[in-house]
Amino acid sequence: MGDNETVICRCEEITLKEIKETIERYQCSAREVKLRTRAGMGPCGGRTCRCMIDRLVEQLGGPSISNEISLSYRPPVRPVSFGVLGGDVK
Amino acid sequence: MNSMRVDNHPVFGSLEKRKNITIYFDDQPYAAYEGDTIASALLASGVRTLRCHEDKGTPRGIYCNIGHCFECRVRVHGQNTVRACLTPVENKMRIESGILATASFKGGKL
Amino acid sequence: MIDLVIIGAGPAGLGAAISAAENGLEVYILDEFVKPGGRLLGQLHEEPDGKWVNGIAEAEKLYKRAIQLGVNIRCGVSVYDLMKLDQGWCVYTTDNVMECKCLLLATGASETPIPIPGWTLPGVMSIGAAQVMGNVHRVKPGKKGIIIGVNVLSAAIARELQLCGVHIESILLPQPNLLSGDAANPEKMMESLLRLSHLAPSALIRFGGKWVSPKLGARLYPKNGFKMWDIPIQLRKSALEILGEKQVEGVRVAEITANGEVVSGTEKVVSVDFVCIAGGLAPLSELAAVAGCSFRFVPELGGHVPLHNEYMQTNLTGLYVAGNITGVESAKVARAQGTAAGLSIARELNALADHADEKIEAAIMEVMETRKNALIQFQPGIEEARKKLYSEFYETSEKASMI
Structure with missing residues (x-):
């Protein structure tokens, strides 16, 4: 298996190659990488891969890591059922 | 007991006796102790694969073991996205490894 | 309304619960894991004098003390959202919705x-x-x-x-x-x-x-x-x-x-x-983000941390942080930070009767001492990075108060 086939986002199985190509082609931010590839959009909410995406974007000439969190966190930060959201106990 | 359990430990000492129970993973019965999580009970029985990736079908097991990564998500009594690493076992618990998506939705990416 | 809800039952969360409850506050701790203790549970090492430091036993001691003080500890509960109220905070959990006057995030770190x-x-x-x-x-x-x-x-x-x-x-x-x-x-x-x-x-x-x-x-x-x-x-x-x-x-x-x-x-x-x-640790700050905290990127502390001061206050009223969410350090430092946070919260809720300021200053000194004596330094330059962070906290809060 080549280095490029390494999975970065485990939830959505997005590879290093896909992320690299996206950054190189669009010279884009981590957020745009997420929207274009779905990396960081799985059940873990990007908890596992967000730091790698930030780093790849920075390494490949995109925006550097700043005080701002690049892939914003949105509630719910854990996948919850509509039942729980509606006030049911689990 | 079996060789995957750390029954005796040079600093922590020996494990106190715990109640034996049975859990079912994809309809197969496995022995477990009360106090185990689904993940620890199955690993003690040598089961590493907890699910397959819904889209690509690749096998997956525990990764972070503390609820962050959701890699160990299984179905328990019909409920989806239950983290095996955080869920204590119960006697006769029925656990399933989940299902594959029938079709891939990833066509026109990039 | 509950006085204090703490998210995370590790050394920081338990430490804060103890110092807050010792001053009469009603405290709830929530944790996703099956038992309290957080990262303490895994720890086991031999000190230079040959004595074993057993994290499970340490966690047990903190847990027992907290229970003795009437702290409510709920495990197996996940928090998925936070909302600021006029007076206090609303905590959405997989069990119920809780309202509290003060909220402490002690969610620790995640692995890189x-x-x-x-x-x-x-x-x-x-x-x-x-x-x-x-x-x-x-x-x-x-x-x-x-x-x-x-x-x-x-x-x-x-x-x-x-x-x-x-x-x-x-x-x-x-x-x-x-x-x-x-x-x-x-x-x-x-x-x-x-x-x-x-x-x-x-x-x-x-x-x-x-x-x-x-x-x-x-x-x-x-x-x-x-x-x-x-x-x-x-x-x-x-x-x-x-x-x-x-x-x-x-x-x-x-x-x-x-x-x-x-x-x-x-x-x-x-x-x-x-x-x-083994890729190292990074502060787990997602709940601080959904709450609306300001952040700073501080490599010495392991990544993005919520802006806070030495009293463990964030820039949002009633919201506090302690432990690895504020930067990756040892469990002992986390516990000392928790103690300081618990006392600061007691002061905010007017529960810290005598010598309030002295008690808090002593707790902050204890954090610095513990840091200095830590057996394991995760990164060099932690103390300097923290000083800088605290001064930025005061600069931004001054600016905010001038608007």
Whole structure:
């Protein structure tokens, strides 16, 4: 298996190659990488891969890591059922 | 007991006796102790694969073991996205490894 | 309305609960894990005087004290959202919705992965996962394993796994690529290992100990590494790929130069049944983000941390932080921060009767003392980075109050 086939986002199985190509082609931010590839959009909410995406974007000439969190966190930060959201106990 | 359990430990000492129970993973019965999580009970029985990736079908097991990564998500009594690493076992618990998506939705990416 | 809800029952959360409850506050602690203790649960190491520090016993002590003081501890509960109220905070959990006057986030850290070809195979896990499996659940992560990533955490946990009866084949570096950064560089790793030398003096001093420069150290480094507690630490070998059909069967490794380049013709496959990835820790700040905190990126503290001051206050009224969410440090520092946070919260709620300021100042001094005496320094420059962060906190709050 080549280095490029390494999975970065485990939830959505997005590879290093896909992320690299996206950054190189669009010279884009981590957020745009997420929207274009779905990396960081799985059940873990990007908890596992967000730091790698930030780093790849920075390494490949995109925006550097700043005080701002690049892939914003949105509630719910854990996948919850509509039942729980509606006030049911689990 | 079996060789995957750390029954005796040079600093922590020996494990106190715990109640034996049975859990079912994809309809197969496995022995477990009360106090185990689904993940620890199955690993003690040598089961590493907890699910397959819904889209690509690749096998997956525990990764972070503390609820962050959701890699160990299984179905328990019909409920989806239950983290095996955080869920204590119960006697006769029925656990399933989940299902594959029938079709891939990833066509026109990039 | 509850006085204080704490998210995270680790050393920081329990420490805060104790100091808050000692001053009469009604306290609830929530935690996702099956038992309280957080990262303390996995810890086990031998102090220089030969005494074992047993994290499970430490956690038990804190837990018992908290229960004695009437603290309500709920495990197996996840928090998925937070909302600011006119007076206090609303906490959305998988059990119910809670309202409280003050809220403390003590959610700790998450592990940073090092992606390697084959790392999604069952049997590959984070180093912390193996630690919890062995020490807390008392199940071996495998019979024979390789640890990828040489750092403070991986060396300490390798030793713990060994005590569980697990054979650790070796600890080695990840393959250099876009993401591995310093973790694949023998010189940089030598530097971080030298910060560990007091934990295993014989091995490192024999090798050169404190007087060897990391550069020289990495170059002189023996091809087969040296042994710490009989576990080979191989700074001149790297893991190229994890192999296996349905689960881990082996790791393809190769020798590397002092700069981290793979030496061709040196590849071989080592057969193992599990692999641990040790990429370090980063503050887990997602709840601070949904609450609306300001952030700072501070590499010395492990990444993005909510802007806060030495009283553990964030820039949002009634919202406090303590422990690794404020920066990656030892459990003892986390506990001391928790104590300081609990007292600050008691003061905000007018529960700290006599000598309030003195008590809080003493608690803050205790945090600094504990930091100074910490056996393990995760990163250099923590104290300086914190001072800078605190002064930025006051600068921004001054600006905000002028608007």
